[in-house]
Amino acid sequence: MDGNGPADPPSSTNAEPQVSLEVLPLHSTTLLTVLDENGTVRYESPAIERIYGFDQDELVGEQVADYVHSEDRDVVVAAFRAVVTGDDHVEAVEYRHERADGTYTWVESVASANPTPDGNYVINTRDVSAQKERERQLEATNERLDEFASVVSHDLRNPLNIAQGRAAFLADDCESDHLEAVERAHDRIDALIDDLLTLSRVGERASQTESIALAALAETCWRTVPTADATLVTETDRNLPADRRRLRQLLENLFRNSVEHSSTSSRDPTEPGESVERGSTSSRTSPDDSVEHGGRSVTVTVGGLDGGFYVEDDGSGIPEADRENVFTVGYSTADEGTGFGLRIVKQVAEAHGWDVRVTDGTEGGARFEFTGVPTTDG
Structure with a gap:
């Protein structure tokens, strides 16, 4: 893990995990949390103040699951239990964690696959709230584009079809260069509608x-x-x-x-x-x-x-x-x-x-x- 130097051992007298100093950077953009096998917080790195707004030792001794949003708790607990029981396949988990002011922020956590010498587990957490906000805005934009596509497809296509049909009837009754111009205009509108529909739906990631x-x-x-x-x-x-x-x-x-x-x-x-x-x-x-x-x-x-x-x-x-x-x-x-x-x-x-x-x-x-x-x- 990246860091600017080794940290001093955790100072809490209630629970002092024997964690290798190399894995606990003093100043890191990510939050390092040490949990025992029951999910109790033994240590938090200084980044907790920036990400969650808590003092560094404020959550020591607390159950980490108590601060996870209720809708995300089962997934987080299951992921941690998989690590404790020795599952070699460790995946990052995105979830909402409570902040000191009572609001929730989106984070992504991944646990080390192997426990520390004293049986604790190091969790690496990063703030993904900005990414989640971008995803939310993208979803909102896509919803608006879907609404736009629906309007274009129905509210514009239907009257165009009527106009094209009327022009065809007129063409059967008389010959006029004006009718040919009308037909070309209708064809152009039709092409514009097709391209607008394509443009509104083509930007999503190809999956x-x-x-x-x-x-x-x-x-x-x-x-x-x-x-x-x-x-x-x-x-x-x-x-x-x-x-x-x-x-x-x-x-x-x-x-x-x-x-x-x-x-x-x-x-x-x-x-x-x-x-x-x-x-x-x-x-x-x-x-x-x-x-x-x-x-x-x-x-x-x-x-x-x-x-x-x-x-x-x-x-x-x-x-x-x-x-x-x-x-x-x-x-x-x-x-x-x-x-x-x-x-x-x-x-x-x-x-x-x-x-x-x-x-x-x-x-x-x-x-x-x-x-x-x-x-x-x-």
């Missing part, structure tokens, strides 16, 4: 992960995204642990971004483009039907990096001056973009603990690099 073949998932995503005549090339056989649904959101938004910002094709954008797997032989199909961009085809490539992967295109790229802003809500260089797609990409990466940056692609387009990504390859 349900599985081993995913990146190339196979990329090809699946490519088939579900309006990619016009663009071409997908996969240059990786990497498997990585990820939340499948969220990784799909990341890839689909990157694919949309590449196509929307690169394509000038007159072909119906609802038709999927070519998907090409480029393995170790680096073979690929001829882009005869590819999207035209500045007189050449638009290709999106998914490949591997040391400690990660990348997605890049050979379009016009993102100006260096704009790269710090691409992940902010509202950023878009396309008239039809919602401005949420790349923000969703960043949130998905952060939910997995990955880093993401945008740079130049090998052909001058935009390249998104994801690092800090473990693999599940054999």
Whole structure:
């Protein structure tokens, strides 16, 4: 344990544990408590005054369980009994401990697996109240986001569906450029609602992960995204642990971004483009039907990096001056973009603990690099 030097032996005449001096730092950010096998306090380090507000010897002779919140007491007692009975598997326990003013504060304690020479047990406790408050605020934020998502899904989607239906009826009765503009506006609102819902739900930590073949998932995503005549090339056989649904959101938004910002094709954008797997032989199909961009085809490539992967295109790229802003809500260089797609990409990466940056692609387009990504390859 960390400390600034050995402490003097406990001075209490009621109970003086014979504890090795090396384990009792005089000044420590954590609280060291010595308990006998019955859970009676034999010693508290000076940190008790900062964490609980009690004088150093005030709890000596008391049962520690009496100061644990009633809702947490059974768990704490069971954890301590497991240590006393010789359970080798010692886990930290979070619980609420009473302070001198009668309030409770969240702490985390872990006991040493082995008793001291005189049969006592050293408990290392740290204050986690700030962490718990952050968790509480995060839960409150997530609850508000869930409420927001419910409002967006119901209160906005329903009238939009009605408006789209009415516009369809009008289109059957008459032809008008105004109706086409209305339809485009409805489609844009629909896309905004989809992105808002995704954005409100994507920030939570990714906890349900599985081993995913990146190339196979990329090809699946490519088939579900309006990619016009663009071409997908996969240059990786990497498997990585990820939340499948969220990784799909990341890839689909990157694919949309590449196509929307690169394509000038007159072909119906609802038709999927070519998907090409480029393995170790680096073979690929001829882009005869590819999207035209500045007189050449638009290709999106998914490949591997040391400690990660990348997605890049050979379009016009993102100006260096704009790269710090691409992940902010509202950023878009396309008239039809919602401005949420790349923000969703960043949130998905952060939910997995990955880093993401945008740079130049090998052909001058935009390249998104994801690092800090473990693999599940054999």
